[in-house]
Amino acid sequence: MRIERAAPPCALVIFGATGDLTRRKLMPALYRLTQQRLIPAEFAVIGTARQEMSDEEFRAEMRKALEEFGEDKQVDDAVWQSFAGGLSYVSGEFGDDGTYNRLKDQLEKIDRDCDTQGNHLFYLSTAPQFFGVISGKLGQVSLNKSKGWTRIIVEKPFGHDLESARALNQELAKVFHEEQVYRIDHYLGKETVQNLLVFRFANSIFEPLWNRQYIDHVQITNAEAIGVEGRGSYYESAGTVRDMIQNHVFQVASLIAMEPPVNLGANAVRDEKVKAMQAVRPVPPDRVDEFAVRGQYGAGYVLGDTVPAYREEPGVDPNSSTETFAALKLYFDNWRWAGVPFYIRSGKRLAKRVTEIAIQFRDAPLRLFTQSDAPVEPNVLVIRIQPNEGITLRFSSKLPGQAMRIRAVNMDFRYGSSFGVPAPEAYERLLLDCMLGDSTLYARRDMTERGWEIVTPLLEAWKHLAPDFPNYEAGTWGPEEAFDLIERDGRHWRKL
Ligand code: BG6
Numbered sequence: 001m002r003i004e005r006a007a008p009p010c011a012l013v014i015f016g017a018t019g020d021l022t023r024r025k026l027m028p029a030l031y032r033l034t035q036q037r038l039i040p041a042e043f044a045v046i047g048t049a050r051q052e053m054s055d056e057e058f059r060a061e062m063r064k065a066l067e068e069f070g071e072d073k074q075v076d077d078a079v080w081q082s083f084a085g086g087l088s089y090v091s092g093e094f095g096d097d098g099t100y101n102r103l104k105d106q107l108e109k110i111d112r113d114c115d116t117q118g119n120h121l122f123y124l125s126t127a128p129q130f131f132g133v134i135s136g137k138l139g140q141v142s143l144n145k146s147k148g149w150t151r152i153i154v155e156k157p158f159g160h161d162l163e164s165a166r167a168l169n170q171e172l173a174k175v176f177h178e179e180q181v182y183r184i185d186h187y188l189g190k191e192t193v194q195n196l197l198v199f200r201f202a203n204s205i206f207e208p209l210w211n212r213q214y215i216d217h218v219q220i221t222n223a224e225a226i227g228v229e230g231r232g233s234y235y236e237s238a239g240t241v242r243d244m245i246q247n248h249v250f251q252v253a254s255l256i257a258m259e260p261p262v263n264l265g266a267n268a269v270r271d272e273k274v275k276a277m278q279a280v281r282p283v284p285p286d287r288v289d290e291f292a293v294r295g296q297y298g299a300g301y302v303l304g305d306t307v308p309a310y311r312e313e314p315g316v317d318p319n320s321s322t323e324t325f326a327a328l329k330l331y332f333d334n335w336r337w338a339g340v341p342f343y344i345r346s347g348k349r350l351a352k353r354v355t356e357i358a359i360q361f362r363d364a365p366l367r368l369f370t371q372s373d374a375p376v377e378p379n380v381l382v383i384r385i386q387p388n389e390g391i392t393l394r395f396s397s398k399l400p401g402q403a404m405r406i407r408a409v410n411m412d413f414r415y416g417s418s419f420g421v422p423a424p425e426a427y428e429r430l431l432l433d434c435m436l437g438d439s440t441l442y443a444r445r446d447m448t449e450r451g452w453e454i455v456t457p458l459l460e461a462w463k464h465l466a467p468d469f470p471n472y473e474a475g476t477w478g479p480e481e482a483f484d485l486i487e488r489d490g491r492h493w494r495k496l
Contacts, residue, residue: 005436006037006038006039006040007033007038007039007040007043007432007435007436008040008117008119008435008436009040009042009043009114009115009116009117009119010042010043010116010117010119010120010121010148010149010435011043011044011045011046011107011110011111011114011116011119011120011121012030012043012044012045012046012121012122012123013045013046013048013103013107013120013121013122013123014026014045014046014047014048014123014125015048015049015094015122015123015124015125015126015130015134016048016049016124016125016126016127016130017047017048017049017058017089017125018047018049018050018051018053018061019049019125019126021125021155022047022065022125023061023062023065023068023069024065024069025069025186025425025427026123026125026427026431027062027065027066027069027070028065028066028069028070028071028425028427029425029427029428029431030045030083030431031066031070031075031079031080031083032070032071032424032425032428033428033431033432034079034082034083035076035079038432039432039435041082042114042115042116042117043086043114043116044086044087044088044110044114044116045086045087045088046088046089046090046103046106046107046110047062047087047088047089047090048089048090048091048092048099048103049091050091050092050093050094051091052091053089053091054089055087055088055089057089058087058088058089059084059087062084062087063075063080063084066080071425086114088106088110090102090103090106094126094130094133094134094137095130095133095137097137097140097141099137100137100138100140100141100143101141103141103143104141104143107120107143107146111146116148117147117148118146118147118148119146119148119149119150119435120143120146120148120149120150120151121150121151121152121153121434121435122134122138122143122150122151122152122153123152123153123155124152124153124154124155125155126155128155128157128158128159128160128168131154131168131171131172132167132168132171132172135152135171135172135174135175135176136171136174136175138152138175139174139175139176144175144176144180149180149437150176150180151180151181151182151434151437152172152176152180152181152182153182153183153184153431153434153442154168154172154181154182154183154184155184156183156184156185156247157238157242157243157247158183158247158443158448159448159452160237160242161452161456161459162449162452162453162456165448165449165452166449169445169448169449173445178444178445179439181445182434182439182442183442183443183444183445183448184430184442184443185247185248185251185442185443186248186426186427186430187247187248187251187252187385187426188251188426188430188441188442188443189425189426189427189428189429189430189433189441190385190386190423190426191389191415191423191424191429192383192384192385192386192389192415192423193251193252193255193385194429194441196252196255196256196357196383197255197264197269199383199391200255200256200260201260201261206381207260209361210336210359211336211337212336212337212338212339212340214361214362215340215359215360215361215362216340216360216361216362216363216378216491217340217341217342217343217360217489217491218253218256218340218341218342218343218357218358218359218360219342219343219344219345219357219358219360219493219494220249220252220253220256220342220343220344220345220356220357220358221345221346221354221355221356221358221493221494221496222244222248222249222252222344222345222346222347222355223345223346223347223350223351223352223353223354223355223477223496224347224348224349224350224353225302225303225349225350225351225352225353226348226349226353227297227307227308227310227313227324227348227349227474228310228313228315228316228324228348230314230315231315232313232314232315232316233315233316234315235315235316235322235324236315236316236317236320236322237322238322239294239322239323239324239326240294240323240324240325240326240346240347240348241294241323241326241455241458241459242455242459244346245326245328245344245346245455246451246452246454246455247443247448247451249344249346250277250447250451250454251273251443251447252355252357252385253277253330253342253344254273254274254276254277254447255273256342256357256359257276257277257279257332257336257337257342258272258273258275258276259272259275259276259336260272264440265440266438266439266440266442267444269440270439270440270444270447273447274444274446274447274450276332276334277447277450277451277454278450279332279333279334279337280330280331280332280333280454281330281331281332281333282453282454282457283454283457283458284457285457285460285461288457288458288461288462290329291328291329291330291458291485292326292327292328292329292458292485293326293327293328293478293479293481293482293484293485294323294325294326294458294462294467294479295323295324295325295326295327295347295469295470295471295472295478295479295481295482296310296311296320296321296322296323296324296325296467296469296470296471296472297309297310297324297325297347297348297349297470297472297473297474298310298470298471298472298473298474299312299473299474300349300473300474300475300476301474301475302349302351302474302475303352303475307349307474307475309470309474310322310324310348310349310469310470311469311470320469321462321466321467321469323462323467324347324348324349325345325346325347325348325350325472325478325479325482326345326346326347326458327343327344327345327346327478327481327482327485327486328343328344328345328458329341329342329343329344329485329486329489330342330344330454341489341491343485343486343491343493345478345482345493347472347478349474349475350475350476350477350478351475351476351477351496352496353386353387354384354386354387354496355384355385355386356382356383356384356385356496357382357383357385358380358381358382358383358494359380359381359382359383360378360379360380360491361378361379361380361381362378363376363378364376364378369404369406371404372404372405372406373403373405374405374406374407376396376406377394377396377408379393379394379395379396380392380393380394380494381393381394382394382494388414388416389414389415389416389423390412390413390414390415390416390418391412391413392410392411392412392413393410393411394408394409394410394411395408395409395411396408396409397409429441430442477493477496
């Protein structure tokens with residue numbers, strides 16, 4: 001993994017430059033990197049999309065995007081001047097050879113005029129059906145190589161199922177070497193997710209406890225208060241398992257479950273993550289209900305506001321059977337985790353936004369404090385990914401006084417108060433890493449396919465069973481069955 005360094009000269013081509021992601025995430029991230037001088041003067045962005053637009057119009061659009069979505073909604077004129085000077089636009093259909101010839105000319109011009117040294121980065125921020133097309137066309141005009149380096153970032157969703165993910169990987173592999181392909185998963189760019197490696201492997205006190213001998217179970221909660229936010233038609237074809245679990249949540253789970261890597265090189269880290277995921281016990285297709293639950297929200301109240309049911313959202317089928325919530329029980333059948341369940345839940349329109357990992361330790365071996373008025377709680381280590389980023393260790397303490405009364409107390413680390421500096425946005429980190437050639441925080445081919453392999457039995461089983469939706473009210477913690485999933489095992493979801 002890299003230590004702090006600035007990006008080398010390069011040209012970035014964004015396919016889908018008029019889309020939401022470019023406006024909301026990519027432009028603000030590139031602007032911030034420019035502002036922090038982490039991107040050199042020899043840097044240029046070519047926006048590409050179907051819409052006709054001049055360079056000037058593209059610049060004006062991007063400035064508007066920064067004003068709307070940038071960190072402080074303000075654009076510094078001096079930074080903007082240097083950033084905007086490198087912006088240009090090439091319009092064209094993604095399936096049209098002419099687009100790529102124009103791009104090639106433009107890249108040659110930029111390499112000459114801006115001294116970008118033939119370093120080219122392509123960002124596929126389009127609808128997924130274009131990923132294979134664009135990569136193939138780039139190959140046709142030999143834009144898969146140059147006199148510098150050439151890399152390609154592929155946005156999510158990476159495939160719709162195992163078969164389509166494999167097909168996409170094959171298409172990319174026809175044109176690019178695996179070392180050139182960067183599959184983005186923005187969760188890996190989150191500061192708190194990166195800290196999982198540091199927390200586990202830069203401290204000596206936790207690692208000896210990080211196994212079946214001390215840990216009873218792990219809970220990963222990924223809750224959103226928002227609904228589908230105008231993305232109803234995309235979400236209809238996705239659902240929670242595809243949208244969040246197969247990628248983001250599995251990435252997080254693999255960082256918790258993995259063995260220590262031999263070093264922090266991209267492949268050493270990713271080898272261990274994949275190895276952990278390979279140990280996940282396949283869900284038996286005829287017993288999916290024991291291991292997985294799905295839900296869809298009906299109307300309700302979220303943080304005081306009434307919100308409509310999923311089926312009433314624009315772009316959503318009024319009889320939709322797409323899940324907006326899923327809970328899973330996974331076992332990693334390996335030496336470290338044998339018999340330790342990982343309970344995972346993820347959903348939209350839940351009671352609040354919170355993503356956390358709770359490592360629930362075993363009970364103390366002997367109940368010595370039987371005279372306490374409340375049962376002694378087992379220790380919990382909570383890693384808060386967002387919001388209120390931090391880590392809490394919960395342990396028992398004696399309540400001051402004559403009686404032997406025991407209560408759980410928290411030992412707390414908060415990013416906000418400990419460091420007092422804001423963390424960079426995930427896209428800033430990830431874009432810079434890619435420019436620097438560090439793919440540690442990107443998903444490797446085998447990991448994307450393994451993620452799909454794990455969820456395939458659920459998706460297959462659910463396809464053939466009509467669900468009884470909606471089965472949870474917006475603003476709650478999901479359907480009853482999600483509680484049954486964990487309570488059957490004598491455990492409980494944490495109250496958040
Ligand atoms: C995206 C999903 O990948 O992640 C969205 O497509 C989801 O549906 C989003 O809302 C959540 O990201 P974050 O960073 O807000 O947790």
